[in-house]
Amino acid sequence: xxxxxxxxxxxxxxxxxxxxxxxxxxxxxxxxxxxxxxxxxxxxxxxxxxxxxxxxxxxxxxxxxxxxxxxxxxxxxxxxxxxxxxxxxxxxxxxxxxxxxxxxxxxxxxxxxxxxxxxxxxxxxxxxxxxxxxxxxxxxxxxxxxxxxxxxxxxxxxxxxxxxxxxxxxxxxxxxxxxxxxxxxxxxxxxxxxxxxxxxxxxxxxxxxxxxxxxx
Numbered sequence: 001x002x003x004x005x006x007x008x009x010x011x012x013x014x015x016x017x018x019x020x021x022x023x024x025x026x027x028x029x030x031x032x033x034x035x036x037x038x039x040x041x042x043x044x045x046x047x048x049x050x051x052x053x054x055x056x057x058x059x060x061x062x063x064x065x066x067x068x069x070x071x072x073x074x075x076x077x078x079x080x081x082x083x084x085x086x087x088x089x090x091x092x093x094x095x096x097x098x099x100x101x102x103x104x105x106x107x108x109x110x111x112x113x114x115x116x117x118x119x120x121x122x123x124x125x126x127x128x129x130x131x132x133x134x135x136x137x138x139x140x141x142x143x144x145x146x147x148x149x150x151x152x153x154x155x156x157x158x159x160x161x162x163x164x165x166x167x168x169x170x171x172x173x174x175x176x177x178x179x180x181x182x183x184x185x186x187x188x189x190x191x192x193x194x195x196x197x198x199x200x201x202x203x204x205x206x207x208x209x210x211x212x213x214x215x216x
Contacts, residue, residue: 012054015046015050015054018046019051019054019055019061020061020064021044022043022044023040023061023065024065025043026040026043027106027110028103028106031109031110032062032110032112035058036058037057037058040058066116066119066123069096070120070123070124073092073093073124074124074127074128074131077089077128079131079135080135082185082194083185083194085177085178087181087185088153091173091176091177092173094177097165098169098173117158117161120154120158121151121157121158124154124157125147125151125153125154128150128153128154129146129150132149133146142193143190143191143193144191144192149188149191152187153184160176160179160180164176
């Protein structure tokens with residue numbers, strides 16, 4: 001990759017990050033529906049043409065940050081070890097939302113949470129399906145279509161997350177991680193036809209990308 005391309009990529013990342021942070025700051029100040037693209041542009045100190053070079057509209061900007069966080073979560077899942085007690089980094093995702101309580105409450109007031117979780121579950125399910133398909137290939141004898149397994153996993157992540165947030169986070173993220181893996185993963189392994197005794201151990205994956213991908 002040339003120096004020019006690397007510089008362009010860095011500029012693009014900085015611009016997108018600046019716009020995302022500007023929108024987040026505005027959501028903390030006022031209802032989402034009252035925020036205009038011009039306000040985001042002014043807060044980020046970028047040109048209008050620059051905004052539209054990266055995003056279609058305010059909603060596209062909002063969802064891109066959310067999808068970036070979910071991409072990091074799927075990426076940090078330990079796809080080589082379905083039997084790990086931390087196969088999916090649930091604690092990292094829950095800790096991130098715990099740290100972002102002011103932002104989450106602002107989204108509740110703006111009635112954006114239902115949409116965010118619905119889109120998030122669909123987006124995550126596709127990412128899970130692609131990751132499992134790439135990892136298992138022809139090695140597992142699945143008794144359930146992979147699309148259904150992936151949808152189930154993503155739906156359970158968001159169902160548990162929503163319950164936890166709505167009940168004022170009664171258990172720490174690490175305990176919610178154990179609850180998820182105890183409840184969900186035995187059925188997933190059975191559906192995928194994975195022999196637990198044949199799964200190799202793997203080291204814990206880092207939480208850094210999941211926790212920092214979309215800071216509030």
